[in-house]
Amino acid sequence: CINEEGFREFLKTYLEVDFPSDLCQRLFRSFQNSEPTQEDSTKEVFLKDVSCYFSLLEDGQPRDKLEFAFRLYDRDGNGVLDSSEVDRIIAQMMHAAEYLDWDVSELKPVSPRTLCFNM
8 A cells, every 4th residue: 555645656656757746645635545534644546556556558469468467366366356455456446437427326336246257
């Protein structure tokens, strides 16, 4: 996890440009998974989420991007995304969509069902 200052440094290093602080703050908030009541000094984001999203925006083959995202979210490195790892991906996507004021009301009930398999 990185705090807002670490996020700003990551952007500066990764993108090789100095962003205005208000833009950095808005980008940082779009990645946050914490409760809005949490103290500003303790708010953090997952560097994996940030680097994954930025890598998906870069040029490259879709297969390579998917493989990179898979490796980022495969926390235990076993080559399989278990339900908690998929939950993490879905939660981050839902949070980003809500931050962008997208209507996610139809997605919320569907998301848990995507993980249910009948054998």
